[in-house]
Amino acid sequence: MKQPISKETVDDILSRMDIADVSLATIRQNVAVTNELERVSGEKFVHLEIGVPGLRPSSIGIEAQKAALDNNVAAIYPNIAGERPIKEAASRFIKAFIDADVPAECIIPTVGSMQGCYNLFLEIKQMNPDKPGVLFIDPGFPAQKSQAKVLGVPSVSFDVYHYRAEKLGPKLEEYLSKGNIGAIIYSNPNNPSWVCLTDDELRTIGEMCNKYDVIALEDFAYLCMDFRSDLSKPFQPPYQVSVSRYTDNYIMMISASKIFSYAGERLGLVCFSPKMYHRDYPRLRELYGMGRMGDNYVLTYLYAASSGTSHSAQYAMAAMLNAAVDDKLDFVDDVKEYGRRAAITKEIFERHGFNIVYDRDNEMPIADGFYYTVGYKGLSNKDLITNLLRCGVSAITLNTAGSDQSGIRACVSALSTPDLFDMLDENLALFETLANE
């Protein structure tokens, strides 16, 4: 890429695609624009927009799934509450890596955490008519906001950037004290900012959940990927920090997509605290003849949504969970590659005048992982993304993830070969020239 693509070319493509403001484009639109720019310019782009795993999964899962298929599970409806082996393996895994006690009966496999979260939103809305709302601690995963919208779940959110540490409690209280919020959702580590809420901050969230009788929905899509401490040893501290230490009002979501690079088979786990699983809601009893949250999650919501999830893939995930617990599969080491790529490319960005936007977890510099965020000298989201596109770099802007900051999210998952680092370096040099014109 010797020359930036002209502004006219970019504007022309955006206009043809009916995109009025490129900084508001969805990931999908972004991919379409990038494909078209690659075609028109004849230049390959550096793709930082897509969050797909991109590593090869352990053969342990694949071999277990093939064995299950040979064992005729494809013929037989899966138990909607989940097959025994995956429920038991997940219970051990949660003890080994989060140090929380969640019995097998409270763990339900779903068609990815997407299905898990979707049906939690719907149930929370229906079970508690006075408190149907969800509070998003932003920035966050845009797909979860789409879910709330499709389901008509009222939602509110705030950007955690200005509300870390001792400022978090009062900010949460501002929303929860209104009494119409049934759940708080956040991911840890966070997509898109890779912010990791600290143990102290999780205590604050737990205390607020207790005080206002609200459920913490803890999305562990990137479980144990805060590589600043070694979370890879089963049954040994340090553990993945979790709100489950501070409240019984929690539900965790654990997906196989990123931690085991098993996104294709759509497998996630919804892990209810025993209190939440067994808690009785009169409104659910009125509607469906059963009162307990867990029973309704399985027999009302998941039954209607898909009647269970791939029978054979449950055996794949069960095998990987057990292998991790038995120290035969170092899933944390397997994904450390993402941290390596982040360290290299952050340095490239910084060398060309960019800064990390979400740069600290209170006193600690942020970890290197699947995502990070960068901005450039006060450039607006729109100018930043337009200039990056002109220089062959694609990404999504932070405002699409509910952030108030200017910047982009960079995902390192597609940076699978070293030549892409050189390409990024070259393209950002071009960007710097363009920005200083």
Next chain:
Amino acid sequence: MKQPISKETVDDILSRMDIADVSLATIRQNVAVTNELERVSGEKFVHLEIGVPGLRPSSIGIEAQKAALDNNVAAIYPNIAGERPIKEAASRFIKAFIDADVPAECIIPTVGSMQGCYNLFLEIKQMNPDKPGVLFIDPGFPAQKSQAKVLGVPSVSFDVYHYRAEKLGPKLEEYLSKGNIGAIIYSNPNNPSWVCLTDDELRTIGEMCNKYDVIALEDFAYLCMDFRSDLSKPFQPPYQVSVSRYTDNYIMMISASKIFSYAGERLGLVCFSPKMYHRDYPRLRELYGMGRMGDNYVLTYLYAASSGTSHSAQYAMAAMLNAAVDDKLDFVDDVKEYGRRAAITKEIFERHGFNIVYDRDNEMPIADGFYYTVGYKGLSNKDLITNLLRCGVSAITLNTAGSDQSGIRACVSALSTPDLFDMLDENLALFETLANE
């Protein structure tokens, strides 16, 4: 089983399980009651309640799925619109066995037809605010009514028993003329009655869909299983009859669960007519920035619900669809076993004084297939099911499927060994004695 179980024992179990009226029990409650009765009495039951496939699937699907796993598809997110091979195979399959033209782009794999139908209901409700309702041609699959309830989709229904042939049109018109119905849903062959709507009746439905701008949702869970004519030859008449011959306002659902005995992997296909796939709805554009029904089905509804369905299982179903089209897999012959079991056990029921409730498709006696319905000399649903349970036979009552008739649904899928026919004979003899006391 020498003696019926006492009425007190049955009543005691029902009361412990909080079931006030056994004739209103769900399948799941029914299974629980039966398990408890088996435990208490020490007698094995004849299970006619459960509709699970129970045949061994073709190795073509299993081998294709294993090959896909070896090819690393587990690592890669599936295309939410479906992987190319299954979309193309399904398009060929629909031409070969239904003689309808549905392009690959209009065919979307889902997590079983359950997910397919659920998201159709939700989209139909949202896209057409004046016509959010669904009309069920009953008797029907109770799970689809649960879906409407969970989603808050208004629904109406009528029992087709009294409205076959020339009576069907006026009955449909009675509902559709009110203007608040967006879709009609029915299965063909029908669960639970095995009624097969005739080509003439489907023409009537098609004409009504055209007249009132309503969508026909055609559930082909039991595609080509009307064994009265040979529907097994690809690209040769007779074909599976379908409303697609008479209207462009159709969406078909084809599930791998029963036709390929592949229920475990949760794979179905939603097949839009080209007209419906591309049709623009202003309300969808307002809500989601895209107007077309098909685009929203994929990018709004399925994206939120689960972001696609098992990547490897799509290759299994693709292989079976292609093998069927290429005359290398006779899926119709594979499931004829159900017809054989139905013929044998219907004779046993009739010999003990039972009658087939839904006994004719107009002039033709009903086909032998996966389900049939039986009643006994005017006995009410409650007395019938109570006495059958006392004599070691479990089933669900017709009223739970929206039928106005007294009787039970018998499913032959669990009758996998000849000794079960003898057991049924013995237990129904006991029933006859009990009924004539």
